[in-house]
Amino acid sequence: MSAEILPVATSAQVRAYxxxxxxxxxxxxxGALLLHALAAVAGLVAPRLLGDLVQDVSDGRAPVDAIALTIAGFVIAQAVLLRFAYYASTRLGERVLAELREEFVDRVLAxxxxxxxRAGTGDLVSRTSRDVGALADTVRFAVPETMIALIVVIFTLGALALVGPLLMLPCLVVAPMIWLVTRWYLPRARGGYLRENEAxxxxxxxxxxxxxxxxxxxxLGLQRRRHERGDADIARSWERERYTLRLRLVFYPVVEAGFGIQVAITLLIGGIYHINGWASLAQVTAATLYVQQLVSPVERMLNQLDELQLSGASLARLLGVGDVPPDRRPTDAGAASNGDGRLRLAARDVRYAYREGQDVLHGVDLALRPGExxxxxxxxxxxxxxxGRLLAGIHGPRTGTVGVGPPLPDTPETPLVGLPLDELRGHVALVTQEHHVFRGTLRDNLVMARPDATDEQVRAALEAVEWDGPxxxxxVGSGGEPLTPAQAQQVALARLVLVDPHTLVLDEATSLLDPRAARRLERSLAAVLDGRTVVAIAHRLHTAHDADRVAVVEDGRITELGAHTELLEADGSYAALWRSWHGAG
Structure with a gap:
């Protein structure tokens, strides 16, 4: 089964965000725009002064020193303004990037x-690494460069219009060509980059x-099959990158040709104007320099356009994470107890499917007694x-309900998917075989489950799981003092003790410990968590022997439910499992 790709935001959503x-x-x-505008104005003075200088030389007078000093002054002023403008825009970009990253993390955690x-690790990892990296480069470099180039283009066109409106005709001749090739490129580039990122x-x-x-x-000897999968994935990625490369091989040559044509036409038309007395030599010179000056910012804008398309696709993928519909529907109603904190947990006609049309649970009914x-x-x-995940509120059932309520007859239960996460974790907690130890102190790793826990409470939790580590x-964690898999499980169980929910779901939670240590740890936990409801999912049947009741799950149904001795006397599936395990042990 191929992984399910997470949603991608629409173009309208990307633009609005x-x-x-x-x-x-x-x-x-x-402030950043003002600084860039002042720098652009300072950069427009030199072409106009050079035009006047050419005219003065033609007329036999040439105040070179004064003009040179004036140009040097404006060049220095432009450099100073650009320095502060870049600083302002970069600082703004970093603030925006920081907020974007924080919002993305919030979306991922939600x-x-x-x-x-269902999506697998590849799609999420590529979004958190490649897409975030591409967007960071864009915010730091592409967006400021585009903003600067746009300001320069606007002010340069304004200066060109002031020099001589007729001298803007070359720009009007080339603009349709650049506009048409850009219109051709943009819609194809976005889809191409989205498919490239998906590959x-x-x-x-x-x-x-x-x-x-x-x-x-x-x-299992699957090397060849995995090689073939890798080759196919690489070939698909290569083909999709070739597609975007072909787009660029059309787009950029046309744009480059347009720049050369624009300067050549300006000189040609300007010369005709000057011969016929419609423009002075100063106007023709300044106009040609302005048109030449337009090439650099327009080229930068079009170069960054490709980067913006790539980052737009990346932003669409990052925003798409937020389009995943929630699997929880929190309500204002909480789970009321009968006054002593004891609640019952029950599953009613529960069905669940990982893939549509293929249920893995079929009409399961299970009512847990408080404290059993x-x-x-x-x-x-x-x-x-x-x-177990449904009983812990991790997944919501496809049909039926899993809820908590007071242990009173005819009292409705509150569905787990209707409880806010903070309240849910106060009722039911899940501990599995998979644990993560975060980089930080051991105390930091424990109090994340209960931030207000005191050192005495933390030590008591560690004593409950018979901790003998750091x-x-x-x-601990990455780069810190290493913990064994068994110690990582003990940390997870100590967090559970701190949270102190009324119902615990242990999914092979002691599987990494040896059988004797596992039994000792489970008995220690049983003493600490006395009065709490515990659902223990295990292959080691000593857990079943010590339990109040045993539920036998086969083919997505509970086929037997009762005490250990009752099920042995019934001589059904559980009795066969017990004989097999006991004989093997």
Missing amino acids: ARRLTLRYPRALA LPLATVE WAELTDGLAETVSGSRTVES RLAMVGPSGAGKSTL ALDAT
Whole structure:
């Protein structure tokens, strides 16, 4: 099954967002524009003075020293203004970029976990790396360059009109050619760059899968298949990059030819005007220099146009993350208890599908008693972890409900997807085999679950999981003191103790510990979490032996539910599992 690509924002959404982000700092923007405008005006003085100098030489008078000093003064003034203008625009760009990154992080963290799992790592990684990098380059360089070039073009055309309106005709002759090729290029470039980035995401996803599953690839002899997948992804990426390159090979030569034609026509028409007495030599000289001066900013704008197209595609991909519909529908109603904090958790006729039309859970009903310990067992792929995620509120059911409510008869339950995340985590928490230790102190890693926790509470949580690792002030995570997989699990379980929810879902949470250590840790947790409801998903059946009830999950259904001794007496699937495990043990 190929990964599901995350949404991409429309052109209208990109333009609206860019406009809002740019206008968020009106004073800083106005200051940068003013400085660039003054620098552009200073740069327009030299061509006009050179035109007058040519006219004076032609007339037999040439105040070279005075004109040279004046030109030098304006060149220095332009350099100083440009320095401050670049500083102002760069500073503004960094502020805008910082806000954009923060908003993107907020969007990523708000993504439903099920959506992230379906999309795979490649698409999200390419957006957070390649697309953010492309956008950073654009905000730092392309946007200021384009803004500067646009200001220079506007003021240069104004100066050209003041010199002689008829001398603007060469620009009018070439402008349609540049406009037409730009109209041809832009719509094709955006789609081309979006497809190029999509191909890059698929390539990244394939490489990440191959690297992370290298041992599996080697053990199953899948090297050739993975090579073929990689070759196909590279070929697709190469072909899509060739498409955008072909666009540039048409666009840029036409534009370059237009610049040369524009200067040549200006000289030709200016010469005709001068011969016929319609323009002075000073006007022709200044106009030719202004037209020549137009080449550089227009060329910069068109060069940055390609960068803007690439960044526009990247911005569309970043904004598209926010278009993922939420899988939660928070309501104002909370989950009321009966006064002692005890709540029941229940699944009613629950069905769930990772792919449309292919349910992995089929009408599951399960009501947990407050304070009980339920063991969920069954063969691999039966749907245990999926049901556990629904009970923890990670996923919402396709049909049916999973909710919490007071343990009173005929009392409605509040669906988990209707609870705000902060409230949900106070009711139900999930601990899986997958843990992450963040770079920072051990204490930082623990209190992120409960920021107001005291050192005494943190130490008590560590004692509950029988911690024998680094001290609280030790730096752990990437570049810090290394933790074993078992210690990483203990950190995750200690976070759980700090959160102190009324219901816990443990999905193979002690799988990385040896059986004796796992049993000791589970018993320690049971003592600390006495009175809490615990759903333990495990292959080690000693967990089922110690549980109040056992649920056997097969083919997405609960086929047996009861106490350990009851299920053994029933001599069904659980009894067969127990005999197999006990005999093997």
